[in-house]
Amino acid sequence: MGEFEVKFSGFQGIGKTEKELIKDNCTKFYDRYNKKLKNIEFIELKLKSYQVEGTRTKFSIHSILGFSGTVLTSKAFDWVLLKAVDSSLKKIGTEVSRKFIGPIQRKTKSKTRILDKKLES
Numbered sequence: 001m002g003e004f005e006v007k008f009s010g011f012q013g014i015g016k017t018e019k020e021l022i023k024d025n026c027t028k029f030y031d032r033y034n035k036k037l038k039n040i041e042f043i044e045l046k047l048k049s050y051q052v053e054g055t056r057t058k059f060s061i062h063s064i065l066g067f068s069g070t071v072l073t074s075k076a077f078d079w080v081l082l083k084a085v086d087s088s089l090k091k092i093g094t095e096v097s098r099k100f101i102g103p104i105q106r107k108t109k110s111k112t113r114i115l116d117k118k119l120e121s
Helices: 016-037 081-120
Strands: 005-009 040-051 057-067 070-078
Touching: 005 016, 016 040, 016 081, 040 081, 057 081, 070 081
Parallel strands: 005 040
Antiparallel strands: 040 057, 057 070
């Protein structure tokens, strides 16, 4: 397992237990996608909160994933902090699957088909 870091920005008013849950979610994300990418360096979460309706607070999460000199970003908004974080990480996961893992799998499948055809002949 390589070096992996979770960076927080704007989380001054957030409790320790919530931060630990968020860090656990980031670690799960790392475990899931690092198997394919193999070199995730960091996940940075930037939080902005807005007091929109009286005592309710709306959260905006800007997630940044850094790996192999590539940076992917996503944004999510929700009234519940953990939902906003999960949504933002899910968006990055979708982007990773679409842009990086999908093309790698297609290349691998086409190579195996070519090898299968050569073996049949």
